[in-house]
Structure formats: structure tokens, C-alpha cells
Amino acid sequence: MRPLRAPRLCGLAIACLLPVSGCGGDGAADATFGDSVAEGPGQEETADVPAGTPRLLIGTGGVGRWEDLPQDGVALLARGCQGSQHVWLSLRAWNLDTSPAIVEAHLRFDREQCRVASPPEGCQPSTPLRIRTRFEQPEGVDYTQITGIAVVVPDPAPVEGQWCVLWARVTENEGARRSAEDARRVRVEWGTEVCGSSADGGMDAE
Secondary structure, eight states: OOOOOOOOOSOOOOOOOSOOOOOOOOOOSOOSSSSOOOOOTTSSOOTTSOTTOOEEEEEEOSTTOOEEOOTTEEEEEEEOTTSOEEEEEEEEEESSOOSSEEEEEEEEEOSGGGSSSSOOTTSOOSOOEEEEEOOBOOTTOSSEEEEEEEEEOSOOTTTTTOEEEEEEEEEESSTTOOEEEEEEEEEEEEEEEETTBOTTTOTTOO
């Protein structure tokens, strides 16, 4: 599918809701709040899902550029235009009204004490994100999509090289307010992107 074209941006606005601090990661396999990481409700393995069930798929990639993000994949830290750094989050939603919708997301360490409903301080190295935004409807597909959401990581040192979980939930803005969520276990590494451009072929590369 041809990438969506969008204005050059450094990422969507982030709302800081909680204090942030860091801790190490131990690379264990299970990584959601008390459960194993889902295999991605937007994947092909959805034959048993009833028709009309809300689904969400996490990807990555900057503004206008979708990139698949598999389980146990790599999430790259990008340097932003304002001096901080972030991990790119892109989303695809099925059977949800996303015009607009509420998006929540965060990055948390994949370690035992962080796999609970209310993880202790230090489990979440990213700035919590909660925004209301509109998804786009790509031509010829049955999902809506948004790309280039910046999940800000104020201090990259504790997270570099660590196994983490990138989590997101989308909730309808009104009406039935249905929701769907997804999570990806990822290893966080530094990328080459700086303020929307990349030495190895980023979003602004010719």
C-alpha cells in the first residue's frame, strides 16, 4: 500500500499525567497488565472473532509512514525537534468510530513487578499519553489508521537496550464508547532519526 502523505511534523502532542522515573528490565516474556502479550488483534488470526468486534493493531513509523511492529521486535528511539526523544506509535482500528477517538498509550518495562494492574513507580519510562484525535480512512481497506504518534521518553538511559511493552488503547469519543487495545513486546534501541529525518532513509529521505 502506498504510504499516506502528510505534512512534516515531529509528532502529536503529549499530555503528561503522571510522574515519570526509570528502572531496569529483565527481558521476561509475559508483559501486559497481569497477562501475556496479545499476538495482535489486527493480524490474520482473527477467524474466531465475531464480526463487528472492535480491534486494534499497533505499528510504528513516523507521520504518514506505517511500519509493522512484530512481537519481540525493535522499537527505535528517535530524537525529536525539541530536544527530547520518543518512540513512534502508529495504529490501525477496525469496527470503531475514530472520527475522533481517544488514544491512550505508554511504554513500560517488561519485568515481573510491572505486570500488574497498578504497577509501582519506575515501571513506566515514557510520558503517559492521552489525546483526542482523528484517524484517516485509507482507500480500499476496512480499517482507519493514524501514524506518527510520539510516545515521549524523557530519559533514554534506563530504557536503551531493554525489553519493554508498547501499549495502546483506542476508545470511541461518543455513543457506545467501545474500545480496543493492543500491546507489543519490544526491545528499545537508538535509531538514526533526528527531527523527522533519518540518515538511513527516514520519512524525509528522497
